[in-house]
Structure formats: C-alpha cells, structure tokens
Amino acid sequence: MTSPLQQKIKITGPSVVTANRTWDGVVIYRTAAKNWTTDLSEAAIVREVDEARALLAEAAADDLGAIGAYIAPVEIGDDGAIEPGNLREQIRSEGLTIGLPVPA
Amino acid sequence: MYAYDELDRTLINERVSEFRDQVRRRLSGELSEDEFKMLRLQNGVYLQLHAYMFRVAIPYGTLSSKQLRQLAHVARRYDRGYGHFTTRQNIQFNWIKLTDLPDALADLAEVGIHAMQTSGNNTRNVTSDQWAGVAPGEIEDPRIWSELLRQYTTLHPEFSFLPRKFKFAITASEHDRAAIKVHDIGLRLHKNAQGETGFEVLVGGGLGRTPFIGKTIKPFVAGRDLLSYVEAILRVYNQYGRRDNIYKARIKILVHELGIEKFAKEVEQEWLQIRDGALALDDAVIEEVRSRFTYPVYENLPNLPEELKKAAHDPKFEAWRKNSVFPHKVPGYAIVTLSLKPVGGPPGDATAEQMDAIADLAEKYSFGEIRVGHEQNLALPHVAKRDLPMLWRALDRIGVATPNINLVSDIIACPGLDYCSLANARSIPIAQEITRRFANHETANLIGRLHINISGCINACGHHHVGHIGILGVEKNGEEFYQITIGGRADEHAVVGTLIGPAVRYGEVADVIEDIVEAYLALRANPDELFIDTVKRLGVEPFRERVYATR
Amino acid sequence: MPLVKNGQISDDPFVHVADGAELPADGAILIPAARFLEDPETLLRRAGKTGVVWPNNRDIDDLVPYLDRLAAVALVFPSFRDGRAYSQARLLRERHRYRGELRATGQVLRDQFVFMLRAGFDTFEVKKESDAEAFAATAKRYSVFYQPTGDGRITALNRRMQLRHSESAGQ
Incomplete structure (x- = not known):
C-alpha cells in the first residue's frame, strides 16, 4: 500500500483533507485546529501543494482516529460556502442520490 | 437445511471472539489500520463512502426463517433497517459501526450465520443453485458438496493469504443458475459414462477488468477426490499466482498465461501426490454431511388444486404465477421467486420488515426455508400449489410480488457510487430509471426474457459482462459515462458481451436501453426469439446503428 | 525481535548471517538460500548448526536433498499478506517429512499464529513484543x-x- 504521503499530490483549486472516522466510519474533514469535523463547512481549505501536503501529513498521522485520509476538491461559493468539488465528494458529504428503502 | 452441530457452533463462536479482540486492538491503537484492514476484510468488513459495510455469507443461498429474522434484527438494531442481497449469495449492511460489529456477529452466530471470508484474498462464500434440492431433473443436491467445501475452505491454514480472492460455484442441473463459468472454480455435478456421479471442474473464469469464461480443467473428478483436487489447484495458484500486480493476481490470469494444458498438468502432478491422503472423502463422511441436511416431508397433493383453478380468474394473480412460480421436483409443489426489484426500487434491497414478513411466510408456506439467488431475488422453495393464491396476496402486500422475474426490469446491479468507494459511477438510479421505463408488465412480457446487469466500475460486481445487456459506469473528466454491451450471458452458454459503441452520458442510458429493446422488437425473427438469440443471430451491428444513428 | 519457540519466548541460538558477511567458525547460523546452495557441503560440515533462510518464491525441491542435515529452515513472510510460505511449510512437513526446526520470519503477527502452527511452523520470529507475549493464549484460540x-x-x-x-x- 502506498502511504498517502508518498502519493503524488495534484490540486487544481481549493481542497480539503477528508477521511472516515475509525470507530463508526463516518465521513470527516480535517480542521485548521488539527482536529476532525463531520461538517464540511468547518474544514481547513488549502490551495497550494505544499499546504495540502502538510495538512495531509498531519491528518494521516492520526491512524487511530481516522482511516484513509486524502485530498478532495471543493468549490467555494460567492458567499464563501464550501461545496464538494465532485460527485463522489457530494455523495460522501450529502448522502445518497436515491431515497433509502426505509425512511430515516 | 443443514443443521450446525456443536463443532460448527464452537468454531464460529471462536471466530467471533477473535474478531472482537481484533476490533479491541484496533480501537486501542495496538493494530494500525494497515494491519487491521486485512483482518477486517477477512471478516467481511469494508470501508465504503459513508461508513463501514458488513457482508454476511449465506452459504449456497439457503436460509431458515430464524436466520432471516436474525438478519432483519441486525438491519434494525445495528444498521438503518435494510440490507442488500448481492450476486454472490451474501447480504450487505451499509451503515454499521465498527464498535457494533462484534455484537452483530455474535447475534448472527446464535443462528449459525457468519461473515468469515466474505472479502479478502481468500476462498469466498461457496455459492450454488438457489433451487438446489428442489429443481426437477437435478443430479443430486449440490449443497452437500457446497457444505463440504464450505467447511474445507473455512479458515484454511494454507490458503487464507492467496494472491487474490477466490470464488467457487456449484450446480447440479443442466441449466446453470449458479454462473459457474464466471467463477475461479466452477463445479458441475454430472454422471460419467459408467453412471458414477462426479464433477466437471472448470477453472479460471471471472469478470472484472479482464473477463474470462472458465475452462474445463478436468471433465470428471469423483466425489471422493473433490477436496484433494481443489487443494491441488489452490496450492498451484498460491505458489505461482502473480502477486506483483493486483489486476493480474486472479487465477484466471495464471491459467491464461500458462495455458490451460500446462496449468492442468501442474495441478495433476500435485494432485497425484495428495489424492489418497487425508482429504480423500470416504462414503461414510459424505453420508455424515448428507445426513445433516433435512428435507421437508412433502404431502401427496394434486398438481392442479381447486384453489389454483379459482384464482386463475384473477389476471393479476395469473400474471404473477406465470412469471414467478417455477416447477418443483415434487408434484403439487412449486418454487416461488420473490422479486426484490420493485419498479423504482434499488435492486436487491429488502427492509427488516420485509425480511421478517418473508420469514413468517416461509414458515407458513415453505417449511421455514428461504433461498437467495445470484440475481438478487429470494425464493421460497417448497410451496404447496394450493397455497399460491394466499401466498401471492401476502407477498404483494409487502411489495415482493412484482411479476418481473427474468424480464427487463429484473436488473442485477451493484451498489455503485451511491455507496461504494471503488465505484466510478452510479448504478442504482440507472436501474431505477430503466424499471420506470418498462413498468408496464404487458410491454415487459412482450419483450420477454432479458437480463440487464449494471456495474459502477470495472470490478464488475454487477456482472455487466454477462448481462444480455450490460451497463458499465466509467468516469470521464469528472462526469459519469456508461459503456453498453450486448449479447453476454452467465448460464451454461456463458459468453462475454460485445461493446456496441462509445460510452453515453448518465441521462442518456435509459433512452439507449429503450432504443436497443425497440431494435430487438423490430429485428426478432418471431415473438419466441429471445433478445439474446437475436443478438447471436444478427450480431451487434444492427443494434449499434439503431442506437448511434441519431446520437 | 522476540523469538517464540515451543510456545514460549526464548533466546535465539541462531545468528542471521547476511549475504557477504563473514561466516562465524562455530555457533548456530541461519544463512540465505543462495549462499547456502553455492557450497552446501562445506557449510553442513562446519562446527556449529546450520540453518537456511528460504525465500518464498523458490521451489523447495532444491532444498530437499539437504533437509536431514539442516538444523533449521526459516521461511519468509515478506508481507503478512503473502501466503506462499504456508504452502512451503506444509510441503516440507507433510511431503518431505522434515522434522527439524521450521521457523517463520518476516512480517509475523499474532493473527497468523494459528495458521502457521497448523502449517507446521514451530518457531516464530515475531515482529511485535506484545504479539510474542500473547502467543500461548492465541495458539489456544481455536x-x-x-x-x-x-x-x-x-x-x-x-x-x-x-x-x-x-x-x-x-x-
């Protein structure tokens, strides 16, 4: 397995570091306060490769708290709101694009 | 049904306690994720987009009512109230917490269900014909052998770290409902010229990035030799299978690179040294396993009971009966398939309430037994024909009597990008849209037998290569695209489908499928010529023209 | 790296001698397969015990002629995911009747102990101290x-x- 730190980092715009929480698998985002949040709007935004690499390294060091940290694209709206940058991240952030068989 | 004894129960309890300890070590930091990943995979725990996914084995697709109720309980207590039946006779729960997994496993162990080797690079759940033991004309019940293989492959000390996953499927019928030709090892029970029962052994079938149809490695292996022969194959694979490239690690690549003759020779050499060893199965051992399968005591019942004649006046019942009720080896009884493909629903999903209700109905009408098929539907295998009208009303009430078995809306689909971390594109909403387009039962019936398979990535969990129409999701510049193949099939005439042209956008898929179906209706020689036969007769070209003429 | 032998943490009488390193005159050594095969007769005549570290991608048939004179065979797990050495171990024990020390080396972790014992290993170079300490309890798990x-x-x-x-x- 290639460590996330050895992976080539390519970012084309604003990005966040995301992972899944170890104990329950829930989607989480790295914050600027070196912590995790389930709320994308609280995620730390990086724009440069070096910045991204540093945030990822620091996040991936938390092997106990989070699994599979990686850099994901986001879009910043005119109002400053953080939106997922692709369909996969949209689904991770907002949930299924279909209804659950059982209403929540 | 196979009845677990004290030994089987002890083993799965020991496995649960081992996994509980592994989870504890992971949560305490004694195990890194890198170390734990393989351990959780060996027990069916994946990490998907939103959560952990838990895959539970339903060996050879046989469940008791009690077991199905326990699956419902797990869905309700530890998940979000539903489960997803897969193409390999497993059920998946999509939202489970790692901290709850040991308890969920312990609850399942109470009814003899486990998740051992439902993922990881080991021998996976042994699958079989969902009509095993009840299909007319079967050589014998293949589940005896499936169970022998289940035990043999469970926690195997030599083959738990193979180059890649390894899947077995067994059939004992002329018509292959277990898709044995697309498995790593496919076994077909048959009788040789001397009238002895044994196995045709196929090896190296599989889908994924490089699809192959399995090749016959030995036309006849006697029952006594089954395990030693399988061990010889696994040993050759364990030693020589490629470990340098995950995409070339399946046995199909080894068989392809060596050639079937050379591979067969290696296996034969190995087998000759072990065939008379401890794995040889004497008749008494086989009988011991056979004796722990119990069968219903069938009644002497009329084949055309009054209840059925009366109900024939109801066109809705008749539509369902003609579509979803199949012949049973015992007169007066039938096999009933329960569609988990309602119009607009996710293929293969069942809610806890449905599972409980089906468990009750199985107790009332099917000797407490339920089957799971690779088409992601369920079946009640021993229904007295006189009970069909009552059963139908009950099934209809819980939404599992859609009369679309084997029709265009009986779609096989993987979870796709809505759930799966490997997926490139969504599968479920594509399936939902297609079922809406073909919601009219008369139209679907007019089209006839047509299997659509959808996979959200090249790993092919939806078996798109062998769908009559196959749909494969790919990603191009951040957008979902779908490649369409036609002419594939998964049965005894298994063949990989042919691409009809360039990939199409998400929003176009259902239109393209409609075009293909319309082309078929215009092209078929007569109303009895099935879609798959028209494609075989005419090839892909006329379908390609139709689909791309206006695109 | 702790050694577990006969179910207990023990001192390792063997010294791993790398390729190119000087060969001690006496004492027990474990030597890489390729170096052993260059001159097996001389090595087997030396004063101390000689064992071989056999890679998992080399046919054990090449080792069979020397089995009855070897003090130990170490089979390698370059990763805990690579299971080739389980087959080699069973072949050594079950087909070639090897009765000497059969050692697991490399990525040897707790959760593989039972499989390794069943395949015929009796000695373990365990990667983690805590795993070595848990050996006895783990071996009884099933x-x-x-x-x-x-x-x-x-x-x-x-x-x-x-x-x-x-x-x-x-x-």
Missing part, C-alpha cells in the same frame, strides 16, 4: 478445525465420525 494438515489435530469431520461410532457402540 479448538475446532475443518481441514486435515500435518499438525495432527483432528478435523471436525473425523470427530463427528468418531462421535457417531461411539454413539452406535453405546446402543
């Missing part, structure tokens, strides 16, 4: 085994047959 291997543990199928016989004898 009491039911479905497959016959050379370790002599009775399989579930055979136990059932025995139970049947004793039941029918008692009737």
Whole structure:
C-alpha cells in the first residue's frame, strides 16, 4: 500500500483533507485546529501543494482516529460556502442520490 | 437445511471472539489500520463512502426463517433497517459501526450465520443453485458438496493469504443458475459414462477488468477426490499466482498465461501426490454431511388444486404465477421467486420488515426455508400449489410480488457510487430509471426474457459482462459515462458481451436501453426469439446503428 | 525481535548471517538460500548448526536433498499478506517429512499464529513484543478445525465420525 504521503499530490483549486472516522466510519474533514469535523463547512481549505501536503501529513498521522485520509476538491461559493468539488465528494458529504428503502 | 452441530457452533463462536479482540486492538491503537484492514476484510468488513459495510455469507443461498429474522434484527438494531442481497449469495449492511460489529456477529452466530471470508484474498462464500434440492431433473443436491467445501475452505491454514480472492460455484442441473463459468472454480455435478456421479471442474473464469469464461480443467473428478483436487489447484495458484500486480493476481490470469494444458498438468502432478491422503472423502463422511441436511416431508397433493383453478380468474394473480412460480421436483409443489426489484426500487434491497414478513411466510408456506439467488431475488422453495393464491396476496402486500422475474426490469446491479468507494459511477438510479421505463408488465412480457446487469466500475460486481445487456459506469473528466454491451450471458452458454459503441452520458442510458429493446422488437425473427438469440443471430451491428444513428 | 519457540519466548541460538558477511567458525547460523546452495557441503560440515533462510518464491525441491542435515529452515513472510510460505511449510512437513526446526520470519503477527502452527511452523520470529507475549493464549484460540494438515489435530469431520461410532457402540 502506498502511504498517502508518498502519493503524488495534484490540486487544481481549493481542497480539503477528508477521511472516515475509525470507530463508526463516518465521513470527516480535517480542521485548521488539527482536529476532525463531520461538517464540511468547518474544514481547513488549502490551495497550494505544499499546504495540502502538510495538512495531509498531519491528518494521516492520526491512524487511530481516522482511516484513509486524502485530498478532495471543493468549490467555494460567492458567499464563501464550501461545496464538494465532485460527485463522489457530494455523495460522501450529502448522502445518497436515491431515497433509502426505509425512511430515516 | 443443514443443521450446525456443536463443532460448527464452537468454531464460529471462536471466530467471533477473535474478531472482537481484533476490533479491541484496533480501537486501542495496538493494530494500525494497515494491519487491521486485512483482518477486517477477512471478516467481511469494508470501508465504503459513508461508513463501514458488513457482508454476511449465506452459504449456497439457503436460509431458515430464524436466520432471516436474525438478519432483519441486525438491519434494525445495528444498521438503518435494510440490507442488500448481492450476486454472490451474501447480504450487505451499509451503515454499521465498527464498535457494533462484534455484537452483530455474535447475534448472527446464535443462528449459525457468519461473515468469515466474505472479502479478502481468500476462498469466498461457496455459492450454488438457489433451487438446489428442489429443481426437477437435478443430479443430486449440490449443497452437500457446497457444505463440504464450505467447511474445507473455512479458515484454511494454507490458503487464507492467496494472491487474490477466490470464488467457487456449484450446480447440479443442466441449466446453470449458479454462473459457474464466471467463477475461479466452477463445479458441475454430472454422471460419467459408467453412471458414477462426479464433477466437471472448470477453472479460471471471472469478470472484472479482464473477463474470462472458465475452462474445463478436468471433465470428471469423483466425489471422493473433490477436496484433494481443489487443494491441488489452490496450492498451484498460491505458489505461482502473480502477486506483483493486483489486476493480474486472479487465477484466471495464471491459467491464461500458462495455458490451460500446462496449468492442468501442474495441478495433476500435485494432485497425484495428495489424492489418497487425508482429504480423500470416504462414503461414510459424505453420508455424515448428507445426513445433516433435512428435507421437508412433502404431502401427496394434486398438481392442479381447486384453489389454483379459482384464482386463475384473477389476471393479476395469473400474471404473477406465470412469471414467478417455477416447477418443483415434487408434484403439487412449486418454487416461488420473490422479486426484490420493485419498479423504482434499488435492486436487491429488502427492509427488516420485509425480511421478517418473508420469514413468517416461509414458515407458513415453505417449511421455514428461504433461498437467495445470484440475481438478487429470494425464493421460497417448497410451496404447496394450493397455497399460491394466499401466498401471492401476502407477498404483494409487502411489495415482493412484482411479476418481473427474468424480464427487463429484473436488473442485477451493484451498489455503485451511491455507496461504494471503488465505484466510478452510479448504478442504482440507472436501474431505477430503466424499471420506470418498462413498468408496464404487458410491454415487459412482450419483450420477454432479458437480463440487464449494471456495474459502477470495472470490478464488475454487477456482472455487466454477462448481462444480455450490460451497463458499465466509467468516469470521464469528472462526469459519469456508461459503456453498453450486448449479447453476454452467465448460464451454461456463458459468453462475454460485445461493446456496441462509445460510452453515453448518465441521462442518456435509459433512452439507449429503450432504443436497443425497440431494435430487438423490430429485428426478432418471431415473438419466441429471445433478445439474446437475436443478438447471436444478427450480431451487434444492427443494434449499434439503431442506437448511434441519431446520437 | 522476540523469538517464540515451543510456545514460549526464548533466546535465539541462531545468528542471521547476511549475504557477504563473514561466516562465524562455530555457533548456530541461519544463512540465505543462495549462499547456502553455492557450497552446501562445506557449510553442513562446519562446527556449529546450520540453518537456511528460504525465500518464498523458490521451489523447495532444491532444498530437499539437504533437509536431514539442516538444523533449521526459516521461511519468509515478506508481507503478512503473502501466503506462499504456508504452502512451503506444509510441503516440507507433510511431503518431505522434515522434522527439524521450521521457523517463520518476516512480517509475523499474532493473527497468523494459528495458521502457521497448523502449517507446521514451530518457531516464530515475531515482529511485535506484545504479539510474542500473547502467543500461548492465541495458539489456544481455536479448538475446532475443518481441514486435515500435518499438525495432527483432528478435523471436525473425523470427530463427528468418531462421535457417531461411539454413539452406535453405546446402543
């Protein structure tokens, strides 16, 4: 397995570091306060490769708290709101694009 | 049904306690994720987009009512109230917490269900014909052998770290409902010229990035030799299978690179040294396993009971009966398939309430037994024909009597990008849209037998290569695209489908499928010529023209 | 790296001698396969015990002629995911009747102990201290085994047959 730190980092715009929480698998985002949040709007935004690499390294060091940290694209709206940058991240952030068989 | 004894129960309890300890070590930091990943995979725990996914084995697709109720309980207590039946006779729960997994496993162990080797690079759940033991004309019940293989492959000390996953499927019928030709090892029970029962052994079938149809490695292996022969194959694979490239690690690549003759020779050499060893199965051992399968005591019942004649006046019942009720080896009884493909629903999903209700109905009408098929539907295998009208009303009430078995809306689909971390594109909403387009039962019936398979990535969990129409999701510049193949099939005439042209956008898929179906209706020689036969007769070209003429 | 032998953490009498390193005149050594095969006769005549570290991608048939004179064979797990050495171990024990020390080396972790014991390993170079300490408890984790291997543990199928016989004898 290639460590996330050895992976080539390519970012084309604003990005966040995301992972899944170890104990329950829930989607989480790295914050600027070196912590995790389930709320994308609280995620730390990086724009440069070096910045991204540093945030990822620091996040991936938390092997106990989070699994599979990686850099994901986001879009910043005119109002400053953080939106997922692709369909996969949209689904991770907002949930299924279909209804659950059982209403929540 | 196979009845677990004290030994089987002890083993799965020991496995649960081992996994509980592994989870504890992971949560305490004694195990890194890198170390734990393989351990959780060996027990069916994946990490998907939103959560952990838990895959539970339903060996050879046989469940008791009690077991199905326990699956419902797990869905309700530890998940979000539903489960997803897969193409390999497993059920998946999509939202489970790692901290709850040991308890969920312990609850399942109470009814003899486990998740051992439902993922990881080991021998996976042994699958079989969902009509095993009840299909007319079967050589014998293949589940005896499936169970022998289940035990043999469970926690195997030599083959738990193979180059890649390894899947077995067994059939004992002329018509292959277990898709044995697309498995790593496919076994077909048959009788040789001397009238002895044994196995045709196929090896190296599989889908994924490089699809192959399995090749016959030995036309006849006697029952006594089954395990030693399988061990010889696994040993050759364990030693020589490629470990340098995950995409070339399946046995199909080894068989392809060596050639079937050379591979067969290696296996034969190995087998000759072990065939008379401890794995040889004497008749008494086989009988011991056979004796722990119990069968219903069938009644002497009329084949055309009054209840059925009366109900024939109801066109809705008749539509369902003609579509979803199949012949049973015992007169007066039938096999009933329960569609988990309602119009607009996710293929293969069942809610806890449905599972409980089906468990009750199985107790009332099917000797407490339920089957799971690779088409992601369920079946009640021993229904007295006189009970069909009552059963139908009950099934209809819980939404599992859609009369679309084997029709265009009986779609096989993987979870796709809505759930799966490997997926490139969504599968479920594509399936939902297609079922809406073909919601009219008369139209679907007019089209006839047509299997659509959808996979959200090249790993092919939806078996798109062998769908009559196959749909494969790919990603191009951040957008979902779908490649369409036609002419594939998964049965005894298994063949990989042919691409009809360039990939199409998400929003176009259902239109393209409609075009293909319309082309078929215009092209078929007569109303009895099935879609798959028209494609075989005419090839892909006329379908390609139709689909791309206006695109 | 702790060594577990006969179920207990023990001192390792063997010294790993790398390729190119000087060979000690006496004392027990474990030597890489390629170096061993260059001059096996001389090595087997030296004063101390000689064992071989056998890679998992080399046919063990090449080792068979020397088995009865080797003090130890170490089989390698370059990763805990790579299971080739399990096959080599069973072949050494069950086909070639090797009775000397059979050692697991490399990525040897707690959760593989039972498989390794069943395949015929009796000595373990364990990666983590905590795993070595847990050896005895882990080795006892399972009491039911479905497959016959050379370790002599009775399989579930055979136990059932025995139970049947004793039941029918008692009737």
